[in-house]
Amino acid sequence: MLDIGSKITQLRKAKNWSQEDLAKQINSSRVMVGNYERNTNMPSIEVIVKMSKSFNVTVDFLIGEGEFSTYDKEIIKRIEDIDQLDEDTKKHLFFLVDNVIQNYKTKKAFDK
Template structure:
């Protein structure tokens, strides 16, 4: 499976779901499923999250094809370690981190 659409199709077929049933589970229109499976459109962050939760697959796997199960994901850093990394970053890196998190926050807010 080389594409995100192929992985979405794989999940749907593995679970023996129609496009309508799959769409209902992840809260999207049925017409969107074919477009997602054929890589005609990209899913929103919210849709990726819904698929991940509904079928216990990692978002990483959906996007890259690696780390299939969410159970295989390892939290690499504690909150304290993350704070230390940011505190020790250069001003330029801090600015990048700030911009990244604001864009990430906006992405989830818009969906």
């Protein structure tokens, strides 16, 4: 069974929303939000879409499925923007990103 409940709870708490606050966002009731969070009821596709918009995450992220399920919308947007760059600019950007990642990994290795 899909454990969407824990993801809903995590996202709701990250926004400091009560179940009532989320219910208002998705045009539902606090009782239904509680049921979703306990996985006693599965939200409809329509409700999942409303939640993803309210939390500003993708549907994949919310349900934990799909290729980009671990990425929020901000990361996806950045990836899409990078994809629109010309090849030379991408090459320079990837060079910088690769160096930052390598420096981070090196620092983590020495911090142990």
